[in-house]
Amino acid sequence: MKIGYPCINLTLPCKGDRTFRLRSYSEERLVATVRNNLDCLLDVLRFNAEHELLFFRITSDLVPFASHPVCDFDWQCHFREDLARIGAYIRNNRMRISMHPDQFTLINSLDPGVFERSVKELLYHARVLDSMGLDKSARIQIHVGGVYGDKSESIRRFSARFKALPDRVRRRLVVENDDRLYTVQDCLRVHGETGIPVLFDAFHHFLHNDGETAREAVEGSGATWAEADGLPMVDYSPRRRGAYRGGHASSLDTDDFRRFLKETEPHDFDIMLEIKDKESSALKAVEICRNDRRFSRVVNEVWAPPSPS
DNA sequence: CCCTGTCAAGTCACG
């Protein structure tokens, strides 16, 4: 099990997700911003390595407007060495990486233009990971998309579109259950049609499910990951007490986290803590796993399949 | 320098 947090670090002074307004786009502005973001990313990764946080989500804002028509700059070439250096650092420290394009990326959209823009956005994400020389355990997670009045048809459309995606995108894509439309069960149907691994989001599952326990959902989604895909990825946010819905709680509820770990034993996975205070909660999680012998997974050990005995 | 309206992109629920 590796423990991580998404996109930004609140301890360090640098900001790794700097962007700017489309109106103020210029090549100089882009280069300066990407320069800043890459430098900061390496700082954050160093911080993570020092604190045994080996799972990290790289922000989609690393290269602002990378998939927008306004951007005709060859950032991959210009920043080749920086990207390669970051990738080497990730590999040397056995870090796990994910990326998560935002809600505008919809490969099952009825609108061909939306689909087209989504492919460009996915290609951008794949290029970031490719430029870093990361293997296919570095994943890009998206939701299934819209329902458009017919979920089965929309799942079929997702699957058909998926099969036609560029290989560099297809090999990294995973689907995540969302909080209103597609449950873990729905994602498993997508897996059945495409073979895509299913990323389990515990918070979304709590808000939207088909009656199965978190344990069952972890087992079902976990079985969709082949060895070359890397360990299953799980997103976890604390449920906010008293609020049925609402955003992520501001800090880790250690009791709830312990309960989740206990409930899902002995299944191993890498866990992303999507919590407002970022690395602060992730560090708490590392402490919990290290100091509590009741938990069977070993943090940051190289994973091996459970022995049959 | 401070204030504040607005920011690339989509979909669904709600009133």
Place this chain on the structure above:
DNA sequence: CGTGACTTGACAGGG
């Protein structure tokens, strides 16, 4: 049919 939620900060223009 129009607006807000999703999630949230910070960019950038105007005073």
